[in-house]
Amino acid sequence: MSRQPDESRRSERARQAIHAATAELLASTSYDAITIEKIAAQAGVGKQTIYRWWPSKAAIIVDVWAEVIAPRAAFPDTGDLEADLRAQLTRMLDVLVEPVLGLNYMAVIADSQRDERLAADLSARIFAPRIADTKDRLRLAQAAGQMRDDVDVDTVADLLYGGIFFRSLFRLVPLDRTQPDALVAALIRGIGPLR
Amino acid sequence: MSRQPDESRRSERARQAIHAATAELLASTSYDAITIEKIAAQAGVGKQTIYRWWPSKAAIIVDVWAEVIAPRAAFPDTGDLEADLRAQLTRMLDVLVEPVLGLNYMAVIADSQRDERLAADLSARIFAPRIADTKDRLRLAQAAGQMRDDVDVDTVADLLYGGIFFRSLFRLVPLDRTQPDALVAALIRGIGPLR
DNA sequence: ACAACGAGACGGCCCGTCTCGTCTTGGCAT
DNA sequence: ATGCCAAGACGAGACGGGCCGTCTCGTTGT
Incomplete structure (x- = not known):
């Protein structure tokens, strides 16, 4: 049942773009107005790429903060x-x-x-x-x-x-x-x- | 600009039905699953009646609790x-x-x-x-x-x-x-x- | 080759607004 | 007091909109 994506083929470029886009939005936009669609658009990334690696927008934010x-x-x-x-x-x-x-x-x-x-x-x-x-x-x-x-x-x-x-x-x-x-x-x- | 409804014509029956429906949902349903549409349906009330008197579902809940x-x-x-x-x-x-x-x-x-x-x-x-x-x-x-x-x-x-x-x-x-x-x-x- | 990728279409849910036609209410004339 | 009436709240639900999460597509990179 595990539908885990292949971690070794993960795009570092996409990961960083998503982090950067999220950090930008965090500093300028209220939490509610931050949507996964906006993060994807701002990062120049497909929504699926986000859903593949994170379960929610909050998880991305925690990821950014932790780093x-x-x-x-x-x-x-x-x-x-x-x-x-x-x-x-x-x-x-x-x-x-x-x-x-x-x-x-x-x-x-x-x-x-x-x-x-x-x-x-x-x-x-x-x-x-x-x-x-x-x-x-x-x-x-x-x-x-x-x-x-x-x-x-x-x-x-x-x-x-x-x-x-x-x-x-x-x-x-x-x-x-x-x-x-x-x-x-x-x-x-x-x-x-x-x- | 004030679009205040007329408090004196407010239906007490509807108010109580909404309170009761909300209380029921609160005891059985997770917060996210409580929606204004569900409250309205359960209370047998039009959505507009809720929007006329409360700004959000949380406001209804606070109202119920306060009472x-x-x-x-x-x-x-x-x-x-x-x-x-x-x-x-x-x-x-x-x-x-x-x-x-x-x-x-x-x-x-x-x-x-x-x-x-x-x-x-x-x-x-x-x-x-x-x-x-x-x-x-x-x-x-x-x-x-x-x-x-x-x-x-x-x-x-x-x-x-x-x-x-x-x-x-x-x-x-x-x-x-x-x-x-x-x-x-x-x-x-x-x-x-x-x- | 294969799987992740960018792009975006898709159905679904709920939002908040808006129309209906109906019912209730408070004010007024009698 | 009683009956009438206009105003407005009411139940029901249609509507457009936003975002969700899933699902194709080709394309790219490893």
Whole structure:
């Protein structure tokens, strides 16, 4: 039943043209207005060539992002946990506040809510690596006595990233570049009364 | 330029039929498979009647939810901040873990990323009231000395709700009903070393 | 040679608008 | 109050349009 195309005969030229066309559209066009037909036209490629190698437009976008942003990740480790967390969240927020890109970013996440394959792809290639890095950094902090070791690193990751994404999701409050400072400070010191 | 229909002549029968049909579809059908044409057919209503009163299918859904869940909200206040936050987050998680409803819930949030009017509607009628309640409860806690008063309640709300939604969003880890306990405990006590 | 390629035709689904003819409603005259 | 009437909402569904995903075509490249 496998109808797999022959990977070894794949056209590198077409692949790059599709990536380039998608990147261009991503920077200039809203997610909804990006269609596979437009990508194909802009890349000078047949639609079938796209459908042969990708299951959806979002998968192409994830592919493009994975190639672009994978290298420039790397969680900072200056020895100062609070500063490092702040730096990492700020970096993430920088993407989200980008006018077109930030919205398209959220739109892909949105689409992943209805497409399980996309969700798996997006998690595995974009988020999981960063979150794994974050957890590694947190464990280092625990080992260095900068963080209690009776708290679960998964919980901390949820709080940190969730705190950042929550405002992007619901837009009750405009995004604010001082937000990471406040989030990290509250989380590290705790909100309970001073002991 | 206003092409507003006459609200006073609106058919209550049609409104209820549309609400009922939407509620039925929401419980049984994935968000993508819910179409305005299906709602109209199921309700025994002309498409135009829907388009006359709602801008999108998601708006109908928000309308239905607002009517159903508005009454049963009310933030708990037992005097114990930690228990109250835990209870509130658990309540929210209960909706998200619901198999069909939870997915449709996230799908509407997803759609709101591409539709500004929907985002405003969803925020105003579903989220903003709950978050406002949460902030009120937090301010009470501050006044009662159960919470530091040098932390911003907005930041705390972001951390709490973000922490819950984050796992639903990315599904890196399965949803877990013990999550609220861990989130609240970590946030109240802080993750920094004991002083 | 064979399979991927560019190009584009094709049927299908749903969109949002538009016409019908019918039914309901609120305002007005009696 | 009661009956009449015009306005407009109603159910039904036709319509053009956009994009989907599949399917031919020759053509190209390996």
